[in-house]
Amino acid sequence: MDKTELRFKGKSLMQGFSLKDKQKIEASMYYHLFESDLWKAAGSVGVTLSQSHEWSTEPIIEEGWSAGKTIAVPKCLPKNKEMQFYQLDHFEQLERVYFGLREPKPETSQPVEKNQLDLLLVPGLLFDEKGYRIGYGGGYFDRFIEGYNGKTLMIASNHQKINELPFEEFDQRVEYILTETGITSTYHF
Ligand SMILES: Nc1ncnc2c1ncn2[C@@H]1O[C@H](COP(=O)(O)OP(=O)(O)OP(=O)(O)O)[C@@H](O)[C@H]1O
Numbered sequence: 001m002d003k004t005e006l007r008f009k010g011k012s013l014m015q016g017f018s019l020k021d022k023q024k025i026e027a028s029m030y031y032h033l034f035e036s037d038l039w040k041a042a043g044s045v046g047v048t049l050s051q052s053h054e055w056s057t058e059p060i061i062e063e064g065w066s067a068g069k070t071i072a073v074p075k076c077l078p079k080n081k082e083m084q085f086y087q088l089d090h091f092e093q094l095e096r097v098y099f100g101l102r103e104p105k106p107e108t109s110q111p112v113e114k115n116q117l118d119l120l121l122v123p124g125l126l127f128d129e130k131g132y133r134i135g136y137g138g139g140y141f142d143r144f145i146e147g148y149n150g151k152t153l154m155i156a157s158n159h160q161k162i163n164e165l166p167f168e169e170f171d172q173r174v175e176y177i178l179t180e181t182g183i184t185s186t187y188h189f
């Protein structure tokens, strides 16, 4: 399967979880994340604002606030397909943009530069054990991870694991994967 077919497969997989199964998987994911040294050591965390078919990131944002972490969320810059992160202190700093996506309002938020983030939570549709991923096809995360020095952790269920994904020279691997069974490192591949 090529990337386009895999992306389609990943999207239908994500839309196919029942609410009950989704919440059960999420509860295990949050448990493993909040217990991890990766999370505990991170003073600042970059995270996306999830849509309904994605693993919900609100509990992660709220736990980060409770733990005194700096939480930063991205605004997409479609012209050059880059992302600018902004510090998020409360959900009122967000606005709805295209496709119902939520983004920080630049006028009410402080920009956070890439290498100020200790930990980046990476979304995606499919992954393999080497840390290659299929995202939404914009290349936003591939561009962002290039030259990023912090830790990268993809959030995905075991159901989203594929034996070997096709990849191109610009595809960036994530270092860690958080599933409902825990965090695994892709380092040895
Ligand atoms: N570092 C880069 N520099 C220039 N173009 C890039 C870079 N990374 C990715 N791209 C472009 O982005 C397009 C989409 O990449 P790809 O199909 O891997 O998306 P994706 O990994 O699913 O998206 P995302 O990274 O947003 O999750 C590619 O066609 C490629 O041309």
Ligand SMILES: [Mg+2]
Pocket: 133, 134, 135, 139, 142, 170, 171, 172
């Ligand atoms: Mg890619």
